[in-house]
Amino acid sequence: MAGQTPLFEAAGVAKSFGATKALVDASLSVSAGEIVALLGENGSGKSTLVKTLSGVLRPDRGTVRMDGRPLALRTPRAALRSGIVTVFQEILTAPDLSVADNLWLGHGSAFTTRSEQMRRRAEAERILSVLAPDPPPLEAETGELDLMQQQVCVIARGLLRRPRLLVLDEVTSTLDVTIRDRFFAELRRRCAQGAGALFISHRMDEVLTLAHRFVALRSGETVGTVDRREATAGRLVRLISGEQAAEQRTRAARTRPTTTAPVLRARRVVVRPGAEPVELTVRPGEIVGLAGLEGHGQDEFLRILAGLRPPTAGEVHLLDQDTASAVAVRSYRSAVRLGMAYVPRDRKAEGITDVLSSLDNFSLPTLRRDAVGGAVRPRRTRRRFTTLAGTVNLEPRPAIPAGRLSGGNQQKVILARWLATAPRVLLLNDPTRGVDLRTKHELYDLFEGLTADGTAIVMLSTEVEEHLHLMDRVLVFHSGSCVQELAHGETDREALIAAYFGQRQETLVQGGSQ
Structure with a gap:
């Protein structure tokens, strides 16, 4: 040309x-x-x-x-x-x-x-x-x-x-x-x-x-x-x-928790009428991926786990680590109270309020923690924001409207907001959508750091590479049912995409949800 x-x-x-x-x-x-x-x-x-x-x-x-x-x-x-x-x-x-x-x-x-x-x-x-x-x-x-x-x-x-x-x-x-x-x-x-x-x-x-x-x-x-x-x-x-970077993220295999008591359990959850029931048990320190073509049930299942929508049948329980008792998740409010947090996929519609500052967006669910005698102490809020901003590698600019931040920094504000609740289970709905490669790797490091400290993560992703290199195991959905569960290191791109279309492969793992 x-x-x-x-x-x-x-x-x-x-x-x-x-x-x-x-x-x-x-x-x-x-x-x-x-x-x-x-x-x-x-x-x-x-x-x-x-x-x-x-x-x-x-x-x-x-x-x-x-x-x-x-x-x-x-x-x-x-x-x-x-x-x-x-x-x-x-x-x-x-x-x-x-x-x-x-x-x-x-x-x-x-x-x-x-x-x-x-x-x-x-x-x-x-x-x-x-x-x-x-x-x-x-x-x-x-x-x-x-x-x-x-x-x-x-x-x-x-x-x-x-x-x-x-x-x-x-x-x-x-x-x-x-x-x-x-x-x-x-x-x-x-x-x-x-x-x-x-x-x-x-x-x-x-x-x-x-x-x-x-x-x-x-x-x-x-x-x-x-x-x-x-x-x-x-x-x-x-x-x-502007610097040397790896072409593809690789991750050293780590031992999946097997003896630790579960923290989250879905029992015979039916996502939609006519679908097969889904069984899932998640232990502290795991990253469990949810995959599939758009509209095949993985988003619905994640929202059911979060208490944002009721299942057609079945129940979701969070397990108390001290008493080993199971408490049913009846609503999102109860899920948050029990130690679960959900990071939405659509940042604009569900995640942030554009006109509010980054600090205000961060503090919405936890503002009462900064109250003394019924009055909020702004310095306490700022200190918490600065601390959590450091955790997610966000430059703490509390006064800037959230709508003026890049997509990656908006996502970090949302993550910081929910990490402030110290969740035992973190539900992530396509958290790297629309963010650059550097920010993705920062988020991957954050997620792996959280699991190293015992947080359980269930993450819906639309990126095949994330399922191949980040997750401990992946549940693949088709027509509202979980059709395969694939273990980290025991599948490849071809097998994963085949599962998207309902084609069952020999790499099926039977023991992940025991």
Whole structure:
């Protein structure tokens, strides 16, 4: 593509928020037919650059061109008119509107002829069927869909606008492998027809599979570009972080607890009508993974463990370590009181309050601990926050609104909040979704440190590598039932993904839930 005028080009883009320089000197280009991966740690400036290219933010300086002609991207509508369509990391839907209305939201006139309505309906059904083998009905209320189905709708809305440049900011983090691969196939097809794409993902296997070229940001500056022929995971990690890093996390095998008394037990829990009952016993110091394609029951099972939804049948018990008595989990409030904490998957909707400070978000469940004579002592709260921030490797900036933090730092605030309750059991719902590689490794170290101190962890993850290298054992769900339990070191990627589709392998472990 050398010598050709790029389809899209940004040069010297800078953006500051007061004294904070989010972008210093960001430059990149995308040619027709090319998928460019934009890489960088949380806080490197990726999201600010995306919002600038999308017309949400105005740059302080720099130029943006399409087909060599300067663009003035003063508003999102101006970006759309120029052929730039962005699918943001946040799942942006109108929950009270139907799927069909969400797909065409902001596109053309709201007053259309019957023939135009029929055309739109047919086009919406076509693009949804391309992305999903079981697409949501057009009449369904979007707010009633699960997180993955909502993301499918957002991606479909972007594709319906027939973009010349499609900007994708962490859009695969809620997709299962089937829908992700279908989307990648459609993206490749459109690029082969002359479109271009700017793709952001913290999943190294995705960018290495999809991208033609890699551009890295560090502290708001473009620090390098690598062609696909020269790219390895190690080289890209070093480019992103500026230091030597391992290509793949490995973990020394450690002895699973076998004699320690259990701390959590699920007895004949039925996730949904018609599913097989699930048995699970978790001991202190274990990390148990929950895996499967989206919508196959692992999220429901985790919420049942947390007391957030009742099972169709069966019971969940937390076991008192001193008396060995079992206490049934009847609600989330009772679960927290018994020593369990749940970290949600959707940080925006369930985890943080954007407008509140990091300190306020941290202290919500435990504020009464800082009260003396009925009055809260703010110094006590700050001391606790500083201590827990150190535990999760978070820079303690208590006054900053949580909505202004990167996704990784928001996750650390949520983790610090629940670690302040000193849980015996920590339930994690895809905790590394949308965070960079460095932060992932920091979280892995945190989780392993917690288990070394006796905390039991049950962790739902959408990343195959986490199940292979982090978990002691993995429960794989299919159609609402647990179809396999796989032990650390006794399975591989092929066997794990086969289990996602209900294909039973010889690596089944029978003894993990005794």
